[in-house]
Amino acid sequence: MDPPAPQSDDELNTEPKTSEKIPPLTTIAPGIFVPIQDAMVTDFAEPPRDRVERLRRILRNIDYQREGIKQNLLYMISREKQRLIQEAAKIDENEVTIDRPRGVSQREADMIIQNMMAPAQPGRDYNIKSEQIPARHLQSRASLPIRERVIEELLDMVESGVRQLANYEVHAAGIKQRYLDILEKELAKLKDEDNREASQA
Numbered sequence: 314m315d316p317p318a319p320q321s322d323d324e325l326n327t328e329p330k331t332s333e334k335i336p337p338l339t340t341i342a343p344g345i346f347v348p349i350q351d352a353m354v355t356d357f358a359e360p361p362r363d364r365v366e367r368l369r370r371i372l373r374n375i376d377y378q379r380e381g382i383k384q385n386l387l388y389m390i391s392r393e394k395q396r397l398i399q400e401a402a403k404i405d406e407n408e409v410t411i412d413r414p415r416g417v418s419q420r421e422a423d424m425i426i427q428n429m430m431a432p433a434q435p436g437r438d439y440n441i442k443s444e445q446i447p448a449r450h451l452q453s454r455a456s457l458p459i460r461e462r463v464i465e466e467l468l469d470m471v472e473s474g475v476r477q478l479a480n481y482e483v484h485a486a487g488i489k490q491r492y493l494d495i496l497e498k499e500l501a502k503l504k505d506e507d508n509r510e511a512s513q514a
Contacts, residue, residue, distance in 0.1 A: 335392055335395060337396065338390075338396070341389060344382050344386045348381070364499050368496040368499060372492050372496065375489050375492065378485075383481070386474070386477060390474040393470055394470060397467055397470070398463065401459050401460065405459050
């Protein structure tokens with residue numbers, strides 16, 4: 314059974330139609346649904362000959378399901394990215410642009426240079442190891458300009474997506490390993506039976 318073909322960058326980044334309104338991503342639960350292949354239908358119609366064949370079919374389906382769910386999650390995350398950008402573009406069209414001063418003034422630059430030229434105080438530790446960088450989620454986003462707000466939301470979405478994919482990989486790997494262990498025991502049991510039959514012949 315062939316695994317689902319990975320989606321290309323063009324497929325993942327396909328922009329929605331102008332009239333299409335993308336709903337917010339509230340749950341990744343629909344990602345577990347993967348299309349059924351013809352080989353699966355054949356498996357249902359033809360029962361396995363023994364436990365070994367049954368276990369091998371299960372492992373084959375696990376690999377197919379694992380890759381399919383991964384592709385679904387990537388697509389859902391990509392859609393959420395498009396939704397954020399789409400909504401930001403609409404807000405940005407109606408938002409009044411306020412010119413903000415960028416960089417530092419000449420007076421501030423002179424003060425910075427002057428402070429840098431001051432002699433160091435003997436015995437003082439100038440390392441700022443204990444300086445804490447404010448967490449992004451603790452900063453108020455309501456007051457941020459729309460573009461900065463969307464960047465924050467996109468960063469959160471990427472972090473969440475990476476965690477979800479990593480958690481699912483661990484979950485799927487555990488399920489596969491369990492069936493691999495069962496298959497190994499079953500093969501060992503069959504080998505012992507063959508050895509007993511050979512010794513009695």
